[in-house]
Amino acid sequence: MMRAIVRGIDERLGTARMTREILNKVFPDHWSFMLGEVILYCFIILVVTGVYLTLFFDASQQEVLYAGSYVPLQGVEMSRAYASALDITFSVRSGLVIRQVHHWAALLFVASMLAHVLRTFFTGAFRKPRELNWAVGVTLLVLALVNGFTGYSMIDDQLSGTGLRIGYSIVLAIPFIGPWLSSLLLGGEFPGPDILSRLFVLHVMIVPSIITLLIVIHLVILVRQKHTQFPGKGRRENNVIGLRMWPTYAMKATGVFFLTSATLAALGGLVQINPIWIFGPFRVADVSSASQPDWYVGWLEGALRLMPAWELRAWGFEIPNPFYPALLLSGLTFGVLYAWPWLEARFTGDHEIHHLLDRPSERPVRTSLGLGTLTFFGVLFIAGSDDVLAVWLDVSVNTVIRILQLLTIVSPILVFLISRRVMNRRLQKRKERGEGPPVRVGHSRWEALVAVLLAAGLVFVTVSSLSSKSPSDLPETWTAEANAGLTGKQLYDAACAQCHGERLEGIFGPAMGPNTDSVQMSDTLLQAIVFSGIGKMPPMPGVLTEEQVQAVILYVRQVQAE
Amino acid sequence: MHETKAPQVGFGVTILAGIGLLVLYAAGGHPQLEGLLWFYALAGLGVGIVTGAIRYLPQEHTEEERHPLLSSDEMIAAAKADLRRADAPEGAPDKERRTVLRLLGGAFAALGAALVFPIRSLGPDPSDDLRETPFAHGVRLVTVDGAPIGSDQLGVGEVVTAFPEGHTTAADAPTLLIRFDEGRFFPVRGREDWVASGLVAYSKICTHAACAVGLYENVTGVLLCPCHQSTYDVNDGARPTFGPATRALPQLPIAIDSEGFVVAQSDYPEPVGPGYWDRTNNL
Numbered sequence: 001m002m003r004a005i006v007r008g009i010d011e012r013l014g015t016a017r018m019t020r021e022i023l024n025k026v027f028p029d030h031w032s033f034m035l036g037e038v039i040l041y042c043f044i045i046l047v048v049t050g051v052y053l054t055l056f057f058d059a060s061q062q063e064v065l066y067a068g069s070y071v072p073l074q075g076v077e078m079s080r081a082y083a084s085a086l087d088i089t090f091s092v093r094s095g096l097v098i099r100q101v102h103h104w105a106a107l108l109f110v111a112s113m114l115a116h117v118l119r120t121f122f123t124g125a126f127r128k129p130r131e132l133n134w135a136v137g138v139t140l141l142v143l144a145l146v147n148g149f150t151g152y153s154m155i156d157d158q159l160s161g162t163g164l165r166i167g168y169s170i171v172l173a174i175p176f177i178g179p180w181l182s183s184l185l186l187g188g189e190f191p192g193p194d195i196l197s198r199l200f201v202l203h204v205m206i207v208p209s210i211i212t213l214l215i216v217i218h219l220v221i222l223v224r225q226k227h228t229q230f231p232g233k234g235r236r237e238n239n240v241i242g243l244r245m246w247p248t249y250a251m252k253a254t255g256v257f258f259l260t261s262a263t264l265a266a267l268g269g270l271v272q273i274n275p276i277w278i279f280g281p282f283r284v285a286d287v288s289s290a291s292q293p294d295w296y297v298g299w300l301e302g303a304l305r306l307m308p309a310w311e312l313r314a315w316g317f318e319i320p321n322p323f324y325p326a327l328l329l330s331g332l333t334f335g336v337l338y339a340w341p342w343l344e345a346r347f348t349g350d351h352e353i354h355h356l357l358d359r360p361s362e363r364p365v366r367t368s369l370g371l372g373t374l375t376f377f378g379v380l381f382i383a384g385s386d387d388v389l390a391v392w393l394d395v396s397v398n399t400v401i402r403i404l405q406l407l408t409i410v411s412p413i414l415v416f417l418i419s420r421r422v423m424n425r426r427l428q429k430r431k432e433r434g435e436g437p438p439v440r441v442g443h444s445r446w447e448a449l450v451a452v453l454l455a456a457g458l459v460f461v462t463v464s465s466l467s468s469k470s471p472s473d474l475p476e477t478w479t480a481e482a483n484a485g486l487t488g489k490q491l492y493d494a495a496c497a498q499c500h501g502e503r504l505e506g507i508f509g510p511a512m513g514p515n516t517d518s519v520q521m522s523d524t525l526l527q528a529i530v531f532s533g534i535g536k537m538p539p540m541p542g543v544l545t546e547e548q549v550q551a552v553i554l555y556v557r558q559v560q561a562e
Numbered sequence: 563m564h565e566t567k568a569p570q571v572g573f574g575v576t577i578l579a580g581i582g583l584l585v586l587y588a589a590g591g592h593p594q595l596e597g598l599l600w601f602y603a604l605a606g607l608g609v610g611i612v613t614g615a616i617r618y619l620p621q622e623h624t625e626e627e628r629h630p631l632l633s634s635d636e637m638i639a640a641a642k643a644d645l646r647r648a649d650a651p652e653g654a655p656d657k658e659r660r661t662v663l664r665l666l667g668g669a670f671a672a673l674g675a676a677l678v679f680p681i682r683s684l685g686p687d688p689s690d691d692l693r694e695t696p697f698a699h700g701v702r703l704v705t706v707d708g709a710p711i712g713s714d715q716l717g718v719g720e721v722v723t724a725f726p727e728g729h730t731t732a733a734d735a736p737t738l739l740i741r742f743d744e745g746r747f748f749p750v751r752g753r754e755d756w757v758a759s760g761l762v763a764y765s766k767i768c769t770h771a772a773c774a775v776g777l778y779e780n781v782t783g784v785l786l787c788p789c790h791q792s793t794y795d796v797n798d799g800a801r802p803t804f805g806p807a808t809r810a811l812p813q814l815p816i817a818i819d820s821e822g823f824v825v826a827q828s829d830y831p832e833p834v835g836p837g838y839w840d841r842t843n844n845l
Binding site (some may be wrong): 024025093094095097100101129162165166168169170172173174175176177178179180182183184185186187188189190192196205224225234237238239240241242243244247248252253254255256257258259260261263265266267268269270283284285286287292299304306308309310311314316317318319320321322325334353355358386387397398401499517 | 593596597598601602603606609610612613615616617619620626627629632682689691692731732733735736742770775776787788791802804805806835836837838841
């Protein structure tokens with residue numbers, strides 16, 4: 001039966017030869033080659049979880065009064081998009097886990113891409129004949145960033161609305177076409193009547209389709225050109241040594257897919273991410289002070305913060321300030337990234353075909369340039385949290401910004417010079433001793449990798465089960481009746497601690513401990529804030545009775561006095 | 563890896579976790595436990611498959627030849643010859659053929675241009691939208707709940723976010739109405755009559771990247787934008803004093819109407835919010 005089917009297919013398509021080619025493809029056995037695979041697995045998980053979420057999400061800007069199961073926001077006016085995201089979180093069974101797995105997968109998707117790009121860069125894998133595939137890869141990175149941004153922007157909570165408005169300002173800053181372009185994107189002036197539906201169609205259809213197409217192209221080129229490999233015993237430019245696709249490699253790769261999924265499942269179930277119910281619906285006059293984008297936008301955020309107050313104005317026209325850190329910088333970054341294989345070939349005069357990889361330590365200039373660039377973006381990334389850093393170090397934000405501005409310029413240059421010098425010296429010494437490059441023993445590192453992944457996963461699971469709270473438990477306990485008989489501290493822990501911190505140190509909401517503004521606020525004012533809400537703090541009538549609010553305030557006063 | 567029972571244990575864990583998930587789902591679900599059980603189900607599978615592949619499948623490495631991708635000279639020549647098939651056959655009217663080709667190019671260009679026009683439908687002309695807010699002569703400033711604001715409502719150093727009456731969700735309209743400290747406030751020259759009864763009104767939209775300038779330190783009279791830390795001096799025309807913002811927050815000229823409520827004298831005299839290419843043109 002089976003045989004007849006296979007034969008029938010082969011008779012019509014002649015598939016045996018193609019199948020053999022795929023089954024026999026050789027994969028070099030080095031752990032760093034798996035980073036690319038992890039990207040693919042993240043993408044598969046993103047598509048699967050994303051399809052599930054699409055079945056429930058409603059990207060509509062129509063204003064509704066929320067009547068879902070999350071008590072603190074009941075009766076609050078919000079878009080249907082935000083309301084449906086809350087429903088996914090609180091009413092759809094497994095919805096919260098899948099939403100969080102989706103978000104974590106997006107973070108890991110970009111993180112593994114970055115790691116893969118770095119591997120390719122530092123080992124020279126982008127060199128001829130792989131320049132085209134490098135360019136396809138850089139495009140995939142750009143699209144991943146775009147889709148991450150459209151994804152968390154379309155939920156229409158306070159945080160995403162703030163991010164979107166910054167994004168709008170950046171588009172508006174484009175010389176000449178900025179105003180028109182932003183109007184065409186949004187369907188009008190911010191926020192525009194069509195923004196959510198357009199973000200939605202970009203996020204679930206257009207960008208993912210292009211990503212899928214480019215992944216296929218990336219892999220077809222990879223198969224055609226065959227893998228690179230590190231130099232070593234028996235490894236030459238005209239061969240490639242490793243495990244064949246079938247059966248061992250395919251099985252191991254499948255195993256790694258499940259290990260990646262397992263890690264993401266643990267993260268999604270146990271480590272809270274983007275708690276949209278805390279931020280509240282987007283209000284044009286409000287802002288969440290802990291507005292932090294996803295990690296991969298951190299460098300842009302930092303660049304915006306560090307840019308001095310300067311812009312070009314002439315003849316009645318201007319190129320506004322956000323243009324330089326956001327558009328000029330990212331344009332340059334990705335421009336250089338795209339052009340790098342050709343730039344390097346031009347500077348080194350090396351136009352040969354390379355299938356054997358470089359060891360990073362033997363390419364002092366390239367490696368040092370890479371490290372310097374990483375330092376630059378590292379400083380920008382840190383600057384993206386300069387306010388948090390200032391609180392942490394107990395210095396003013398102004399001081400932190402001045403120091404980081406200096407570091408942005410100085411540290412990449414220093415890192416480059418020091419690293420080049422150290423590496424050149426080590427190469428020189430090796431040469432003087434007449435040693436060749438260290439020869440790697442070609443043993444498998446799969447076991448080590450599996451062990452590391454597993455250990456990391458277990459640590460995550462343990463740590464986060466000990467420290468995480470369950471948001472979905474809140475609706476049940478957050479009603480005035482259910483709260484009857486609780487002390488001020490118990491009420492605070494149940495209703496307030498998630499935002500204001502267990503010791504009033506502040507998390508998403510402001511700190512309220514000793515030496516904060518709230519010490520000066522009257523009890524009446526605090527009570528009014530609790531009942532009517534303020535900024536991103538949701539109003540809580542029906543959650544706590546008047547006596548209960550007073551009990552909470554009494555408790556807060558006790559802590560403030562300590 | 564030779565004596566390991568990891569595959570058996572792994573798959574066993576997956577079976578147990580899978581059954582656990584079924585039970586959990588039927589019982590009403592629980593995010594943390596779901597995550598934990600998914601982890602065990604998937605990790606068991608992953609560990610089982612990887613260790614199984616190491617224990618039960620061949621591990622020997624293979625050498626595969628790599629051949630140059632560059633095509634042979636004959637192949638390139640043949641391909642060129644194939645392409646040349648498009649050359650005009652002997653005796654065809656060469657001139658006419660060229661004209662037809664040009665027309666074909668023109669046809670595609672015209673079609674392409676026609677296909678581009680619908681893009682214009684995506685959004686309206688932005689120039690007026692960007693300059694105007696719903697504020698106008700005599701329009702009352704109201705709170706987010708729509709209540710008009712009395713001239714004596716704020717104490718010194720207090721601030722309220724105000725909107726034009728009937729437009730409490732307009733994104734370009736949020737305005738900070740502040741009772742300033744008479745001893746420290748210096749009106750910008752020419753704007754002495756833009757303030758009324760100790761109140762001054764500035765746009766709440768940051769001129770840097772359009773965040774709401776949400777933090778006010780009433781002791782120093784400093785407004786701080788929490789997004790990128792631009793600061794503005796309320797007592798000095800909301801001039802930027804730190805951070806990336808290059809321009810002062812636009813000031814709304816206000817007055818007190820006959821019933822004692824705060825009203826706008828006009829719309830903002832300049833566009834609010836972040837800069838753009840022709841912001842200062844045709845003001």
